[in-house]
Amino acid sequence: MIYTPRERVLAAMNLQKPDRVPLMCQFSIGAMMQQLKPSPAEFWYDGEVFARGLVELRERFNFDGILVSLHGHSPDWKKDVLEIRDLEAGRQEVVFRDRTELHSWSDLPMVYQLEKRVPADISEINPEKDIPSVIDYIPVSAGLYFKIDQEHKFDIFSYLSEITGGKYSVHGEITSPFDYLLDLLGYEQGLISLIMDPDKCKVILEKFAAGIGDLAEEMCGCDIDAIKISSPFAGMGFISPEHYEEFVLPYERAIISRIRAKGKHVYIHTCGHIDDRLELMRDSGASGLECLDPAPVGNVDLKNAFERIGKSMFIKGNIDSVYSLLYADDAKAESDVLNIIETGRRGDGFILSTACSIAPMVTKERILMLSRLVSRAGIYLP
Amino acid sequence: MEEFTDKISLTVQKGKVDINSPYPPDMKGQPGADELTREALDAGVPANDILNNALIPAMAIVGGLFREKKLFVPQVLMSARAMSRAMVHLKPYFTSGEIKERGTFVVGTVAGDLHDIGKNLASMMIEGSGWRVVDLGVDVKSEKFIDAAREYPGCIVGMSALLTTTMESMEKAVKEMKTLLPAQRIIVGGAPLNAEFAARIGADLYAQTPQAAVSYLNSL
Helix, strand or coil, X not given: XXXXXXXXXXXXXXXXXXXXXXECCCECHHHHHHHHCCCHHHHHHCHHHHHHHHHHHHHHHCCCEEECCCCCXXXXXXXXXXXXXXXXXXXXXXXXXXXXXXXXXXXXXEEEECCCCCCCCHHHXXXXXXXXXXXXXXXXXXXXXXXXXXXXXXXXXXXXHHHHCCCCEEEEEEECHHHHHHHHHCHHHHHHHHHHCHHHHHHHHHHHHHHHHHHHHHHCCCCCCEEEEECCCCCCCCCCHHHHHHHHHHHHHHHHHHHHHCCCEEEEEECXXXXXXXXXXXXXXXXXXXXXXXXXXXXXXXXXXXXXXXXXXXXXXXXXXHHHHHCCCHHHHHHHHHHHHHHHHHCCCEEEEECCCECCCCCHHHHHHHHHHHHHHCECCC | CHHHHHHHHHHHHHCCCCCCCCCCHXXXXXXXXXXXXXXXXXXXXXXXXHHHHHHHHHHHHHHHHHHCCCCCHHHHHHHHHHHHHHHHHHHHHHHHXXXXXXXXXXXXXXXXXXXXXXXXXHHHHHHCCCCEEEECCCCECHHHHHHHHHHCCCCEEEEECCCHHHXXXXXXXXXXXXXXXXXXXXXXXXXXXXXXXXXXXXXXXXXXXXXXXXXXXXXX
16 A cells, blocks of 8 residues: 555554655754755745745655744734845845844854843743743744744645645644743753742743643644654753653643644654653653654664654654764765664654754755665565 | 861852852752852962862862763752852962963854853863863854964863754864964864764864863863
């Protein structure tokens, strides 16, 4: 039986084996830019340009699904822009009243605020007043936010459905309450607050979790198969398993249960070393885990991960985008990917993907190699 | 004397900054690194002894526990804060020359990367081991690293990157610096790096943990 790309991904997320291992990587913004060479500012701000880019990348690289990492694009994004300066090919400066943004093909936009943003002091935060009930921004990276237009929160999903005919597995993305907390307080002060003022942190996390849960629940009404929870700072590189259990798990679990109640899949994306907390992540109730970075970025052994959690969660991973795709020679790149396919296809639910996003300078030949190898080595025998 | 240095060392290891700090709960109401260092200096303990017999060994213990994943970033940050508080009292002794700094460490997060937690953590541990730290901040372009290396002759340069995307900036910065200042020693660190990458771009050391950087610096 031949599966459609969407059926293939859905089967894996349901812990079943389709005709072959599904392939679905997430691209870093820089990788999207490098492959598509769009107007960088338009690509970031214009929802339709972004959506068409996602579809184009799926087609070029024969992926079975599309991750929508940004949503809530405003059709009026230019209304607050004072000027867009074309600096050189692939570099644009977008000037707003309060900031200047440098958009380029190389990576995420860099934001230069006129007035430096000072992180909030936890002692001065009134969670009722200061933490939004409605989540209207995505904390993308340090100092970089994506505003969610409340009138157009999920337009991108409708547009994608329209242009792809629902043939591919489309996944939305939300950000963990833990990330919102660290962003609010600043990473350093946020981490210190976990031990200096744990109770206040929990009140803040609860408020964020409620708002993010609302957002996720509403997103479930779109034509999507799953939601990814981006939780990059919840690994061993930052916090202990005890802190994970106290400050991450309950809040992600609350969101996950709301998504699952709507009949959609949900998976957690945590970067770096997570080997010591795989079972805790499973206890979140999520349908799957993404990343599982191998060394040196992380410490997960894929076979061991399947043995420990593979009966109840699908795994999406875990090709090292830097050391296997970017820096390795052809022989090593191919052998690394084949080993992962071989290990993954023995598990119950497996989606071949890079662990973290595809790094910007990974060549198109290397990305194309993935579909070639998965078609050759990822076939499930009936 | 030893009693003082042992107590100061313990406050740093446990992250007890001052008497008002609620952390750690089992030391609530007890004096922290702040009060004990002041008290020790008032009692005639040489500043050099406080640095070498209390602060530096304490941060080495903390670094070791961090490497072994027995301590995590929040606890290490608290230890670093306790150490910094103690260092405030020792500053005048550095200025007067009674305590000699081991050298100067110039550090920054490479261009395009705004993450500073790894850099800050390493800086605090390096400062705690007796080095002067010149922090260039985040999103540091190659030229700024080079200017700083020229401004502080004999310094060691540290470059940090958290993102796979900014490893390329690091490569550029290391190569440009080595072209203009071939003898300049450079340490690199950050989650996506490894020793092979560090060697490939021409860095002198890949520091997997802050303690690895401290050990390297102190071996020079």
